Amino acid sequence: ETGVTQTPRHLVMGMTNKKSLKCEQHLGHNAMYWYKQSAKKPLELMFVYNFKEQTENNSVPSRFSPECPNSSHLFLHLHTLQPEDSALYLCASSPGSGGSGNTIYFGEGSWLTVV
Amino acid sequence: AQTVTQSQPEMSVQEAETVTLSCTYDTSENNYYLFWYKQPPSRQMILVIRQEAYKQQNATENRFSVNFQKAAKSFSLKISDSQLGDTAMYFCAFMKPSSYNQGGKLIFGQGTELSVKP
Numbered sequence: 001e002t003g004v005t006q007t008p009r010h011l012v013m014g015m016t017n018k019k020s021l022k023c024e025q026h027l028g029h030n031a032m033y034w035y036k037q038s039a040k041k042p043l044e045l046m047f048v049y050n051f052k053e054q055t056e057n058n059s060v061p062s063r064f065s066p067e068c069p070n071s072s073h074l075f076l077h078l079h080t081l082q083p084e085d086s087a088l089y090l091c092a093s094s095p096g097s098g099g100s101g102n103t104i105y106f107g108e109g110s111w112l113t114v115v
Numbered sequence: 116a117q118t119v120t121q122s123q124p125e126m127s128v129q130e131a132e133t134v135t136l137s138c139t140y141d142t143s144e145n146n147y148y149l150f151w152y153k154q155p156p157s158r159q160m161i162l163v164i165r166q167e168a169y170k171q172q173n174a175t176e177n178r179f180s181v182n183f184q185k186a187a188k189s190f191s192l193k194i195s196d197s198q199l200g201d202t203a204m205y206f207c208a209f210m211k212p213s214s215y216n217q218g219g220k221l222i223f224g225q226g227t228e229l230s231v232k233p
Contacts, residue, residue, distance in 0.1 A: 031218025037158075042119075043206070043223040050217045088158055094218040102148050102210055102219045106160035 003027040004107035006091050012113045013081065021076040021110045023091030030096045032074040033104065034066060037088040049074060050096070081114045117142045119209050121224035128197045129232055136192045136227045138207030148210040149183065149190045150221065155203040163205070166190065197231045204228050
């Protein structure tokens with residue numbers, strides 16, 4: 001238990017489906033992140049939210065749509081994905097800037113398979 | 116732009132032995148943070164150790180310690196008394212200080228897969 005919970009842990013979806021990944025952090029943090037981990041590639045930052053405002057979109061295709069209703073919850077809405085979007089999606093949070101505020105804590109990840 | 120390089124894709128070590136994982140990085144920043152994360156087969160990304168660049172003293176966490184060489188831009192991880200549970204992918208990561216009240220962003224290396232053998 002890291003304080004960052006992701007659901008579902010595994011998701012299989014067709015290319016025409018719409019699904020969502022959910023992330024919840026119980027750490028009182030102000031920043032939340034989505035990272036993508038594909039086979040044989042380093043982790044890629046997708047989105048950053050600070051105080052529920054999006055502050056970074058790392059050129060992510062619009063078929064990925066994030067939502068952050070409050071500082072504790074982060075969603076990733078998925079629609080018309082491609083097979084190459086199959087990956088492990090990691091949610092993370094951090095307190096904010098300064099000292100230990102720069103440490104990022106990760107959830108257990110959501111495995112996505114697009115068929 | 117910052118880059119992080121881990122030149123050892125795979126390593127193995129006997130249980131109870133010591134192993135060192137290498138990491139180099141490139142940055143023009145003077146102040147920054149460095150991290151080692153561990154990702155076991157469960158794929159949970161677990162923080163192992165962190166180092167602030169302005170601190171000359173190398174960070175230690177129980178059996179884990181780093182050798183931080185700022186001038187050489189090197190940040191290696193030493194695991195002492197290796198245990199079977201240390202088997203995992205290890206990622207080196209760089210973060211520059213963020214703006215006030217904003218979370219920082221990690222830049223990861225490619226990872227080193229460590230196997231601890233009984």
